[in-house]
Amino acid sequence: xxxxxxxxxxxxxxxxxxVLLAGAAALLLAAPARRLAPDLPPPQTVLVRPGTMLHRxxxxxSRVGQPVDAPRQLVRIHRPLExxxxxxTAADYARCIAASACKRLDQPASRGDLPVTxxxxxxxxDYAAWLSRETGATWRLPxxxxxxxxxxxxxxxxxxxxxxxAANPALRWLADYDREAERKAAGGNDVAxxxxxxxxxxxxxxxxxxxxxWEWTSTCLRRVSLDAAGRTLGETSNCGIHVVExxxxxxxxxxxxxxxxxxxxxxxxxxxxxxxxxxxxxxxDAVPEMLRRRLPA
Amino acid sequence: MGQDRKPGESLTxxxxSILAGAAATGAIAQxAAPAQAQAVMTKVTAEDIAKxxxxxxxxxxxxxxxxxxxxxxxxxxxxxxxxxxxEKKIVLDDAGTETFAFTFNGTVPGPLxxxxxGDYVELTLINxxxxxxxxxxxxxxxxxxxxxxxxxxxxxxxxxxxxxxxTRPGVFVYHCAPPGMVPxxxxxxxxxxxMVLPRDGLKDGQGKALKYDKVYYVGEQDFYVPRDETGxxxxxxxxxxxxxxxxxxxxTLTPSHIVFNGKVGALTGKNALTSKVGETVLVVxxxxxxxxxxxxxxxHGDYVWATGKFRNPPERxxxxxxxxxxxxxxxxxxxxxxxIYAYVNHNLIEAFELGAAGHFKVEGQWNDDxxxxxxxxxxx
Numbered sequence: 066x067x068x069x070x071x072x073x074x075x076x077x078x079x080x081x082x083x084v085l086l087a088g089a090a091a092l093l094l095a096a097p098a099r100r101l102a103p104d105l106p107p108p109q110t111v112l113v114r115p116g117t118m119l120h121r122x123x124x125x126x127s128r129v130g131q132p133v134d135a136p137r138q139l140v141r142i143h144r145p146l147e148x149x150x151x152x153x154t155a156a157d158y159a160r161c162i163a164a165s166a167c168k169r170l171d172q173p174a175s176r177g178d179l180p181v182t183x184x185x186x187x188x189x190x191d192y193a194a195w196l197s198r199e200t201g202a203t204w205r206l207p208x209x210x211x212x213x214x215x216x217x218x219x220x221x222x223x224x225x226x227x228x229x230x231a232a233n234p235a236l237r238w239l240a241d242y243d244r245e246a247e248r249k250a251a252g253g254n255d256v257a258x259x260x261x262x263x264x265x266x267x268x269x270x271x272x273x274x275x276x277x278x279w280e281w282t283s284t285c286l287r288r289v290s291l292d293a294a295g296r297t298l299g300e301t302s303n304c305g306i307h308v309v310e311x312x313x314x315x316x317x318x319x320x321x322x323x324x325x326x327x328x329x330x331x332x333x334x335x336x337x338x339x340x341x342x343x344x345x346x347x348x349x350d351a352v353p354e355m356l357r358r359r360l361p362a
Numbered sequence: 363m364g365q366d367r368k369p370g371e372s373l374t375x376x377x378x379s380i381l382a383g384a385a386a387t388g389a390i391a392q393x394a395a396p397a398q399a400q401a402v403m404t405k406v407t408a409e410d411i412a413k414x415x416x417x418x419x420x421x422x423x424x425x426x427x428x429x430x431x432x433x434x435x436x437x438x439x440x441x442x443x444x445x446x447x448x449e450k451k452i453v454l455d456d457a458g459t460e461t462f463a464f465t466f467n468g469t470v471p472g473p474l475x476x477x478x479x480g481d482y483v484e485l486t487l488i489n490x491x492x493x494x495x496x497x498x499x500x501x502x503x504x505x506x507x508x509x510x511x512x513x514x515x516x517x518x519x520x521x522x523x524x525x526x527x528x529t530r531p532g533v534f535v536y537h538c539a540p541p542g543m544v545p546x547x548x549x550x551x552x553x554x555x556x557m558v559l560p561r562d563g564l565k566d567g568q569g570k571a572l573k574y575d576k577v578y579y580v581g582e583q584d585f586y587v588p589r590d591e592t593g594x595x596x597x598x599x600x601x602x603x604x605x606x607x608x609x610x611x612x613x614t615l616t617p618s619h620i621v622f623n624g625k626v627g628a629l630t631g632k633n634a635l636t637s638k639v640g641e642t643v644l645v646v647x648x649x650x651x652x653x654x655x656x657x658x659x660x661x662h663g664d665y666v667w668a669t670g671k672f673r674n675p676p677e678r679x680x681x682x683x684x685x686x687x688x689x690x691x692x693x694x695x696x697x698x699x700x701x702i703y704a705y706v707n708h709n710l711i712e713a714f715e716l717g718a719a720g721h722f723k724v725e726g727q728w729n730d731d732x733x734x735x736x737x738x739x740x741x742x
Contacts, residue, residue, distance in 0.1 A: 127738040172593075233728040234735070235700035242702050242723060246631035256456050290740045301741040336456075 105160060105199060109150040110344060111270045113215055117141045121222045123209040123308050124287035128295065132237060134224040136295070140210055145354070148207060148215045149341040151261040151272050152180035152280065153192060166195035171322060178260040180278050182337040186307050186319035189281045189340040196342065203345035209284035211343060212274075212310045219267050219275040223313045248312055256336045279311030279324065279335035286316050311335055402438075402480040402529050411482065411525075416440045421473035424554075424623055425578040425635060427646075430476040432573055433563040438480040440525070445472065446488040447497045447516075447538075449601060452551070454585060454619050455626040455717065461587050462601040463624070464497065464538060464552040470624035471581025472536070472554025474646055478561050479531040484523065491519035494601060496540055497547070501526060502688070503534035503556050511539040528558040532671035533690035537650045545612060545651070546605065551583055551624060553650035555690045560672050564644075564665075564694070567675025572665055572694055574644035578635050580656075582649040582707060582718055583624065584617035617652070620707065621717040629720025635705070637697050639726025645705070646670075648690035654718070656693065657682040657708035660701065661722075663693040682708045699733065700726040 120140040126133050156177030161167035168191065170183050184192075189206060196204045213220045225240045256277055264276030274280075285304035292298050309317045309324075315335050317324060324334040419441050422428050445467045452463040452470065466472025477483055483504075489497050496517045500509035504526035507513045516522045537553035538544075564572040588596045588607035595618070598604035611618070622629050629635055637643050642664075647656050656663075665676035668683040670690045677683070685691040697703075707718035 125739075127740075130735070130738045132738070232730075233700065235702075235724075235726075235728050238701045239723060239725065242634070242721075246634070250632045257458070288739055290738065299741045301739075 107200070108157075108196070108204075108342070108344075110147045111150045111215070113142075113146040113148065113269045113271075115142050115144055115146075116214075118214055120210060120213055121224055123284055123314065124289050124300075126289045126291060128291040129293050130290075132234070133291070134226070135289075137222070137224070140214075142211070142214050144346055145350075146207075146211055146214060147344040147346060147350070148211070148271060149343070150270060152278060152339045152341045153189075154261055155179050155181045157181065158184070158188075158192060161192050161195045164195060164199075166198075167191045174258070176260070179258045180261055180273065180337075180339045182258060182278055182339045183322045184281075184338055184340060185322045186281050186317070188322070189342075192340075193342050203347075204342040205345060206281055206283040206340060207343045209282045209308045209310065209314075212280065212282050215269060215271050216274045216310070217267050217269050217271075220310075221275065221313055245313070258337065275310075275312055277311075277336040278339040279309040279315060279317075279337065281317075281338065281340045282308045282310055284308040309335060309338060402527075411440065414438060414440050414482070416442060416484075418442045419475070421445065421467055421475065423467075423469050424471055424473060424581055425629060427474045427476060427557075427577045427579055430559075431478075432559060434478040434481075434559070434561040438478070438482065440482040440484050441475075441477045442484045442486070443475055444486040444488070446490055447493060447552075448490055449493045449495065452624060454587065454621065454624075457595075459587055459595045459619070460597055461585055462550060462598070462604055464495070464547050464550040464601075466499070466536075466538075466552060466554050470551030470583055471579070471648060471650075472552070474554065474577075474579035475536075475556045476559065477528050477556070478559050479528060480561060481528050481558075482525055483528055483556070484525045485514075486521060486523050487514055487516060488521045489516040489518050493518040495543075497538050497552070498540055499524070499536055500539040501534065501536045501556060503528055503530060503532070503536070503558055505529065508539060509536075515540065528556075530671065531558045531560040531673060532667070533557045533646050533648070533692050534670065535648050535650045535688060535690050546609060548650050549584060549586055549612060550601075550608075551585075553583075553648065554581060555579065555646055555648040557646060557692075558672075564672060566665060572676075573642065574694060575641045576637065577644040577646065580622050580629070580645060580647045580705070580720065581624075582620065582622055582647065582652075582654050584649075584652045585619040585621070586611035586614070586616075587618040589618075617712075617716060619717050620652075620712045622705075622720045626717035629705070631721075634702075634721040634723045637722055637724045639697050639700055639724060639729075642694060642696040645693050645695070646690060647685060647693070649685055649687055652687040654685050654687075654707045654712075655682050655709060656685065656691070657706055658693075658695065658722070659704040659706060660699070661695055661697065661703055663695055665694040667692045697722075697724045697726070699729055700724050 117139055119137055121137045122135040124135050126135045155174035158181040162169055168188060172183055193204045225237055262272050264273040266272050267274055285302045286306040287300060287302045289300045290298045306316050306318055309315050324338055417439050419428055448465050448468045450463055451460055453460055463470050487499055496515055498511045498514040500511040502509060504510050510524050510526060514522050514524050534556050535553060536556055538547040540547055566572050586608055588611045590596050663680040663683055665678060666680045666683045667676050668685055668691045670692050701724055703722040705720045705722055706713035713719040
């Protein structure tokens with residue numbers, strides 16, 4: 066007994082401490098910082114496990130002054146990627162407008178279950194900020210790499226496959242033009258919006274990715290110059306222009322809502338601009354996952 | 363005495379005094395029409411015309427042009443054309459905006475017809491029995507009867523044959539001109555162009571012959587599609603239903619679309635015009651209703667007849683040329699660099715917001731002497 070009693074004081078303290086800690090952790094895990102607005106359905110997300118992919122990097126690359134394809138590299142996604150299963154819908158976006166947190170659209174959709182289109186990077190960012198406030202989680206645009214990872218087999222490598230030809234820069238322009246014309250012809254004139262899910266799921270369960278809506282990413286236009294050996298000599302970036310991803314990669318000025326008028330003088334612009342968001346993972350997500358992995362099923 | 367003079371006499375006197383004046387300045391040789399043109403203006407009897415060789419010419423859809431000689435072999439001929447008028451619903455843009463078009467031969471614009479100075483154009487015009495409206499044709503190249511309009515009014519299910527003599531070399535608009543409804547028919551796409559080549563081909567104004575390897579026909583059209591209260595383009599069951607709203611939209615003088623060859627993007631992508639370095643292209647461009655100012659982004663007009671009439675010397679090295687509404691123009695250009703060119707109406711709002719833009723895809727060797735990027739964009 067005496068031995069037990071003597072030993073019990075530190076044990077007790079430790080136990081109490083553990084109980085308190087566990088309780089606090091449980092509270093933190095159980096309760097989101099703020100409850101969702103009553104009419105706001107929680108966004109459906111897909112969790113894509115970490116892994117690697119061979120990725121055609123974004124950016125305009127030149128080698129010794131000649132434009133070349135961006136390098137294709139092994140890219141590692143270190144943490145699980147939680148991304149919206151569907152693009153943000155017209156109904157979702159209307160709630161943000163109703164809350165005076167998003168700007169009105171030029172041409173509102175005829176029905177709520179269509180993906181919201183006619184949105185600029187600014188609009189998408191406004192929505193992400195509002196959704197983050199409403200849910201207490203951090204929602205943001207995916208980067209080019211994250212989008213490509215989520216798109217999986219639907220990601221289109223749009224490399225031209227042409228060697229830099231110092232003698233004739235027009236070869237690349239003609240190849241670009243033909244490729245985009247081909248894409249447009251192959252898609253017929255399939256520009257009519259479809260209700261969410263209309264373009265089906267990919268292998269990760271992500272819907273409508275690389276359908277006829279191009280999605281904003283957080284990635285800025287980069288220009289990378291390489292030397293003859295392929296080493297980076299310099300890099301500039303322009304965050305007034307962002308990567309939009311869809312059937313091909315396109316560059317879009319941040320305030321453009323309608324890519325038909327936002328494209329350059331030649332070439333084929335994206336059909337529509339929309340977006341989906343990723344939820345920033347926090348330790349609150351990581352702990353239960355870790356526990357699930359450790360504990361036997 | 364002057365007050366007693368009849369108008370005819372006054373005209374005679376005026377002509378005489380002009381000729382006298384011209385002779386006095388020694389410019390008579392310049393002012394008088396060339397021998398060939400005089401021959402063209404010589405009256406010919408019906409029997410003479412009946413003896414002329416006849417050629418049946420099949421028309422092709424723009425931007426392409428039926429095969430033809432640039433320099434005429436032999437004397438004048440009677441060139442027979444046949445066009446059927448179709449009223450049809452067309453889609454103007456990728457958003458699916460619809461309008462009722464009235465078309466010569468089924469296309470907007472109607473086909474480019476090519477003859478030589480002194481030839482006779484003999485057109486059989488058919489108004490399909492599926493149509494609702496009366497139509498006709500006014501050839502700016504012809505003389506008399508409102509350009510033939512008064513002699514060619516055909517109701518659905520009727521046909522008419524008109525013959526006229528092509529006396530003036532140049533590119534000319536033709537369009538439908540039914541009484542009381544001219545602008546409605548013209549802005550519904552009912553227009554095209556006729557090219558009357560000089561018998562000895564095009565010249566640079568100093569006697570040097572100009573030849574083209576290829577000719578394209580670009581017909582520019584302003585459309586006025588009515589919108590509903592929410593700003594969406596309206597759709598109608600028939601041209602008659604649309605008429606009142608369309609006329610209201612027309613009276614704003616603000617087109618909803620300005621396009622080349624009937625649709626936004628009709629001359630882009632898979633349908634881009636093609637050429638190659640060293641090739642000489644003649645672009646015939648018509649606008650039956652509204653002014654336009656063609657420009658080839660990255661290129662020029664080597665020889666341009668902006669108002670399209672070949673007896674005037676062409677202007678050289680133009681950046682942009684002005685074609686007034688109701689006129690066709692012609693521009694000759696030899697491509698010097700490969701790449702993608704935009705051919706636009708250089709009111710760039712009309713080009714890129716309303717649709718008046720097409721593309722040229724040009725293959726060939728790059729010329730570093732003309733242009734070279736000395737240093738690619740990189741950090742400062």
